[in-house]
Amino acid sequence: MANSSTDFFLKVYDVVREIPYGKVTTYGAIAKAIGEAKSARTVGYAMNASHQFDDIPAHRVVNRNGVLTGKHHFPGTYVMQQMLEAEGIEVVDDKIINFKTHLWEPEIRL
DNA sequence: CCAATGACTACAA
DNA sequence: GTTGTAGCCATTG
Known part of the structure; x- marks a missing residue:
């Protein structure tokens, strides 16, 4: 409870949950939004643990x-890509087409 | 406690 | 635009 490490995870999840349908964001943007701009890497680690949440x-x-660097952590090989395509996002070669157009930036949380 | 790892990012050449 | 190096920080061994 309220351990500093767990708190970081919760913050990340809180932001990720707010990503609107058909939009994407970056690890750095999330890290920045939770006030841990330098922990972009740790954000990815939190995502790895997010598999226990649905x-x-x-x-x-x-x-x-805009590259699907984390697709290797999904159960299937093209699961992540198919999910994005299902939301209207074009993905080619593990890369999002018009990435900037689909990019969504979370609000800064203090 | 120290060393290695990783779904990252920024900067230099 | 690509490639290499360094910084960053939570987790694991």
């Missing part, structure tokens, strides 16, 4: 290049 759209989180 309300964390981790497929909407990509790196700053």
Whole structure:
């Protein structure tokens, strides 16, 4: 409870849950939104643990290049891509087309 | 406690 | 635009 590490995870999940349908965001944006801009890497780690939750759209989180770097952590090979395509996002070569157009930036939380 | 790992990012060449 | 290096921080061994 309220351990500093757990708190970080909860903050990440809180932001990821707010990603609107058909939109995506980056690890850095999430880290920045929770006031841990330098912990972008740890955000990805939190995503790895998000598999135990069913309300964390981790497929909407990509790196700053719009590349599905985390697709290897999904059960299937193209699961993440199919999920994005199901939301109207074009994905080619593990990369989001018009990434900037689908990009959604979370609000800064203090 | 120390070393290694990783779903990242920024900067230099 | 691509490639390499460094910084960052929570988790694991």
